[in-house]
Structures are given as C-alpha cells and as structure tokens.
Amino acid sequence: MDSLLFDELRASPVMVTNAHGVFDRPIAEFVLASILAHAKRLHESMRLQRDHEWAHRETTLVRGQRVLVVGTGGIGREIARLLRAVGCEVRGAGRRERAADPDFGTVVRSDALVEHVGWADHLVNATPLTPATRGLLDAAVFAAMRPEAHVVNIGRGASLVEADLLSALRAGRLAGASLDVFQTEPLPDDSPLWDAPGLVVSAHLSGDVTGWRDRLAEQFVANLRRWRAGEPLTGVVDTRLGYVPGAGATGSP
Known part of the structure; x- marks a missing residue:
C-alpha cells in the first residue's frame, strides 16, 4: 500500500481494500x-x-x-x-x-x-x-x-x-x-x-504465479458485489497503519 497512500487519503473517510490473501x-x-x-x-x-x-560438495x-x-x-x-x-x-x-x-x-x-x-x-x-x-x-x-x-x-x-x-x-x-x-x-x-x-x-516475481491476475479480478468483483449489497468488504486497509490489521490470524504485522 506504500505506493498508494498519501496524507489526504489517510485523513479521508475513503475505504481502501487490497489484494489480501492472493499472494x-x-x-x-x-x-x-x-x-x-x-x-x-x-x-x-x-x-x-x-x-x-565437477565439484563434489556437502549441502545443508x-x-x-x-x-x-x-x-x-x-x-x-x-x-x-x-x-x-x-x-x-x-x-x-x-x-x-x-x-x-x-x-x-x-x-x-x-x-x-x-x-x-x-x-x-x-x-x-x-x-x-x-x-x-x-x-x-x-x-x-x-x-x-x-x-x-x-x-x-x-x-x-x-x-x-x-x-x-x-x-x-x-x-x-x-x-x-x-x-x-x-x-x-x-x-x-x-x-x-x-x-x-x-x-x-529475482525480478519482483515471488507472488506472480500463472493466473494471479484472474484471482485479483475475482477478488475485486466479489468485493464490488458486497459493496453493492451493503455488506462488509474484505481486505480493508487501516490507512493509518498501511496494511490490513490482524491479517492471517490474531495479531498484526
């Protein structure tokens, strides 16, 4: 989220979500x-x-x-x-x-x-x-x-x-x-x-497995449907912290 968040956004009521879980x-x-x-x-x-x-070696x-x-x-x-x-x-x-x-x-x-x-x-x-x-x-x-x-x-x-x-x-x-x-x-x-x-x-590719763009699109569409139905969104970012608090389990990064 570091490339997206700026002071005015942090201070605003705008809700931000991210690709939590995809990668x-x-x-x-x-x-x-x-x-x-x-x-x-x-x-x-x-x-x-x-x-x-040819060089024999021991590994760990x-x-x-x-x-x-x-x-x-x-x-x-x-x-x-x-x-x-x-x-x-x-x-x-x-x-x-x-x-x-x-x-x-x-x-x-x-x-x-x-x-x-x-x-x-x-x-x-x-x-x-x-x-x-x-x-x-x-x-x-x-x-x-x-x-x-x-x-x-x-x-x-x-x-x-x-x-x-x-x-x-x-x-x-x-x-x-x-x-x-x-x-x-x-x-x-x-x-x-x-x-x-x-x-x-390596060239910033650790999360980019085949099909990752499709998973992002599916996640976005699912959140859009929640938003239109007035339901809570997933992957909501705490814009003051810069990430989704409590991601993965109890506790936060």
Missing part, C-alpha cells in the same frame, strides 16, 4: 524455494555447470533450520506454516511480543531485531513498507547475524539497506541473500548487487 501461498513457496536453493547450493551448481566443472539439511520471519501478517503466516511443514523451526517478529502464537510460536518485537537475529539460519522480511519498517534491516542487524546466515527479502526493497547488505556479503559476514525486491526497480545495470558474493537476484 500468500505463492510468496511462501518462493521463500521455501529460496531457502532450499541456498541450503542445497543450487545456484553454485549452476555456475559450476556453466564452467563445466533444511529440517531443523531456524527461520525468523519479520512480518506476521497473512504472507508471513503462510511462510511460517509452509516452513514448519518441512521441519524448520520458525519464529516471528512483529509490532508486539507474544508467546504461543498459532503459526510462529514465539513472536519477538521487530524493533528489537538486533537482539534476536543471531538465533536464525535464515532471516525473511515479509513486512509492508511503513515508517517503522523503512531501513529495518540495516548494518546493525546484519552484524548481529551469524556469518552462516542467509537473508531473504520478499517484502519491500526500502525495508533493507542495500549498501549495508552489500558490505556484509563482501566482508563474509553473511553467507548469502535472496532478494526479490529492490529500492530501484528494475535493478540498474550498474548496480553492484548483481555481482555481490552469495546474492541471488
């Missing part, structure tokens, strides 16, 4: 694929194949890997459910700390990430872009992570400080990153991110 599963599958590709060194295998080089077992998902809305929750299904240990990071969450178990405060990221093998950003999440993943967060850790960003490019990530990767303070979103899109040809060690670039 949850596709993005969760993309995150799982990113974690599997990193653990099984698939991108490295592609480079070796290109160079016609995904079962038992620890994943901290930043953002506990619908997308974050679907990520958590899917990763738990393959045996990962998952925690969440959101606005409020809590225990016994149905999807995350433990939820820590996202404004205290530095205190918690050292636990994780994978750090996944699934937050909407708000003033609280802009630049959330920065040098302090990367410095607190283990050098074997992997960062996945499918939220918004501006939530991650790209220069700080680049420095961490070049210095070997992180093992890798999978970025689907960037501060500038398309990613400029001369961006150093293209050649950063351990970084995988």
Whole structure:
C-alpha cells in the first residue's frame, strides 16, 4: 500500500481494500524455494555447470533450520506454516511480543531485531513498507547475524539497506541473500548487487504465479458485489497503519 497512500487519503473517510490473501501461498513457496536453493547450493551448481566443472560438495539439511520471519501478517503466516511443514523451526517478529502464537510460536518485537537475529539460519522480511519498517534491516542487524546466515527479502526493497547488505556479503559476514525486491526497480545495470558474493537476484516475481491476475479480478468483483449489497468488504486497509490489521490470524504485522 506504500505506493498508494498519501496524507489526504489517510485523513479521508475513503475505504481502501487490497489484494489480501492472493499472494500468500505463492510468496511462501518462493521463500521455501529460496531457502532450499541456498541450503542445497543450487545456484553454485549452476555456475559450476556453466564452467563445466565437477565439484563434489556437502549441502545443508533444511529440517531443523531456524527461520525468523519479520512480518506476521497473512504472507508471513503462510511462510511460517509452509516452513514448519518441512521441519524448520520458525519464529516471528512483529509490532508486539507474544508467546504461543498459532503459526510462529514465539513472536519477538521487530524493533528489537538486533537482539534476536543471531538465533536464525535464515532471516525473511515479509513486512509492508511503513515508517517503522523503512531501513529495518540495516548494518546493525546484519552484524548481529551469524556469518552462516542467509537473508531473504520478499517484502519491500526500502525495508533493507542495500549498501549495508552489500558490505556484509563482501566482508563474509553473511553467507548469502535472496532478494526479490529492490529500492530501484528494475535493478540498474550498474548496480553492484548483481555481482555481490552469495546474492541471488529475482525480478519482483515471488507472488506472480500463472493466473494471479484472474484471482485479483475475482477478488475485486466479489468485493464490488458486497459493496453493492451493503455488506462488509474484505481486505480493508487501516490507512493509518498501511496494511490490513490482524491479517492471517490474531495479531498484526
């Protein structure tokens, strides 16, 4: 919603809805694929194949890997459910700390990430872009992570400080990153991110599975019918917060 909301809209009585639920599963599958590709060194295998080089290596077992998902809305929750299904240990990071969450178990405060990221093998950003999440993943967060850790960003490019990530990767303070979103899109040809060690670039496609436009249209038509019938709409955005509160389960991003 960050590209749509402006001060006059926030202050107005206009109701805004979004595509809540449409992209949850596709993005969760993309995150799982990113974690599997990193653990099984698939991108490295592609480079070796290109160079016609046979190099035996050992890979990492995904079962038992620890994943901290930043953002506990619908997308974050679907990520958590899917990763738990393959045996990962998952925690969440959101606005409020809590225990016994149905999807995350433990939820820590996202404004205290530095205190918690050292636990994780994978750090996944699934937050909407708000003033609280802009630049959330920065040098302090990367410095607190283990050098074997992997960062996945499918939220918004501006939530991650790209220069700080680049420095961490070049210095070997992180093992890798999978970025689907960037501060500038398309990613400029001369961006150093293209050649950063351990970084995988994808073109903001994590939620775009075949048929996604049809699902959006169906959702819009269903909400239009509710509006014409005077019924409550689905996916109503809190324009002050910038997202659908309570998305996916109790609690909010």
